[in-house]
Amino acid sequence: MSSDLVLPGQPIPLPRGPVPQLGSGIYSRDGNIRASLVGIPGYEGSTLSISRTRPHAPSSNSIVLGSITRLSPQQATLSISVVDGVPLPPGEEFTGVIRVQDVRATEKDRVKIADCFRGGDVVKGLVISLGDARSYYVTTARNDLGVIFATSESGATMEPVSWQEMRCPRTGRIEKRKCAKPEGL
Amino acid sequence: MQSNFDRRRINGPEESFPPVYDHEEEAESSWKPGQSRQGRAAGDIRPIFLKAGLISQANGSAYIETEHTKIACAVYGPRQSKTTVYNENGRLNVEVKFAPFSCTRRRAPIRDAEDRSLAVQIQQALLPAVRLELLPKSTIDIFLTVIENDGIEGCIASGSVAASAALADAGIEMLGLVMACSASTVGEEIWLDPTAQEAQNASGSLIVAGMPALGTLTNVWQSGRLAPIRVLQVSSVHATDDRILRAHINHSQGMEACQERFVDIHTIVAQALLDNAHNT
Structure with a gap:
């Protein structure tokens, strides 16, 4: 098995035929395909990559989970603790921001942040951009995105x-949230 | 009376005496200028022990030991850089600490110029290897603790090797593994991987770091008196190519001599990383 493991900088032998697309953990330099991670290269479709299950920083189109830490009329701040299904080590959270125009896809101008999120809610979101120096921009404008635990x-x-309301089983009162569509419904 | 008395630390007794080692005097008296190297050949390096993944709470770690040089290295991150402005590329942050008992004289646990120059050298050696363009807005923190110090040259070289192994263990994308080797000129000879004692007798020293897998150098650091011809056999910057290596092996000097050892050190690092990858 040790022959399958590659080290950073090690050339990866390719089969004859078209050159595959390069995924994560692989780079090309001077016409050679080399590994940049310790691992076993594998194909996913036509993409050659070394998969890693280690925690990594969010990038565009990452699905993230985080809890709401701060609310303002313009935006909700969340502390991202899971990126693409991989939990981050404790104390190494990233901060994300859901701006008022990114909460939902329709009637964006009538969104009230306080009617969509509350402090402590666990939110599933999609990273739309790397944002500014402090935070990543996250959107919940999709049916399967929004509050998943409150x-x-x-x-x-x-x-x-x-999709806009949640009920408390103890008191029966209705509270407003931008809910995510439960999986498997 | 005692202006530098710090009650937050455990202070030693008021009166103390340095321990007397008998082997220290022996070593000093035995070597005289003009003699050849004792204990090993001029082109030999000290045996290396390297283990990756020893520090469980770090993302990646490595411990390196070459006789009396012992360094532990931990890698944290990539984590969000909070204090800096928006940056497309990631940041590589290296910090070196000396344990108070690491040197022959006690080192106060404060940052001084030596820590920083060591950190800068190691950062320079690693910087071209790490693919920071893949880590926007993030910081990678590398912390090295020198547990025992036997020559600053050896510390930089071993520290770079350990840090590169720890980065690979942390799963941070790199173009290649970074190896480093030190050399000093003593009289007419070039001694690889000098100890503190040997470096003291040397007229000049050289530290070379590079990626043997790609045949590139990442950092060269020279101090003291060293003739250019000894430093460079310039044609062989890509000397990891076997043919060139063999062509120069007879008059191996300076950088070349270091680069020959890269292959040996690379084997050790590769074995340590493969062992660790199999265990996890």
Whole structure:
């Protein structure tokens, strides 16, 4: 098995035929295809890459999970703790921002941040850009994105009843959230 | 009375005496200028022990030991750089610390000029290898702790090797593994991987770092008196090519001599990384 493992800088032998697309962990220099990670190169379709399950920084189109830390009329700040399904080490969270125009796809001008998120909510979002020096820009403007876990004022875990509302099972009160469509529905 | 008394630290007794080592006097008296090297051949390096992944809370780590040089290295990140402005490329942050007991004289646990020059050399050696263009807005932190110090040249060389192994262990994309080797001129000879004692007798020293897999150099650092011809056999910057290596092997000097050893050190690092990859 050790022959399959490659080290950074090691050339990767390619089969005859068209050169595959290069994915993560592979680079090309002076016409040679080389590895830049320790691992076993493998094909996903026509892309040759070395897969890594180690935590990495968010990039555009990463799906992230995070909890809301701060709300303002213009934006909600979240602390990103999971990137593409890989949890980050504790204390190494990235900060993301959901701007008011990125909360939902329709009626963007009527969005009220306070009616969509509350502090402590766990949100699933999509990174749209690297943003500014402090934070990544995250959007929830898709059916499957939004709040996936929230507690009510009385402290119980709420369940979604529509894409804009959640109900507290203890008191029966309805609170407003921008909910994510539950998986498998 | 005691102006530099620090009550936050464990202070030693008021009166103390340095321990007397008997082997130290032996070593000093035995070598005289003009003699050939003792203990090993001029072109030999000290045996290297390298293990990756020893520090569990770090993203990647490595421990290197070459006789009396012992360095532990931990890599954290990529984490979000908070204080700096927006940057397309990532940042590589290297910090070196000497343990208080690492040198013959006690080192106060404060940052001084030596720590920083060491950190700069190691950062320079690693910088061309790490693919920072893939890590926008992020910082990689490398912390090296010198547990035992036997010559600053050896510390820089071993530190660079350990840091590169730790980066590979952390899964940070690199163009190649960085190897480094030091050399000093003592009289007419060139001694590879000098100890502190040997470096003291040397007229000049040289540290070369590079990526043997790509046949490139990343950092060359020279100090003291060293004739250019000894430093360079310039044609052989890509001397990891086997044919050129063999052509020059008879008059191996300076950089070439270091680069020959790269292949040996690379084998050790590769073995350490493969062992670690199999265990996890």
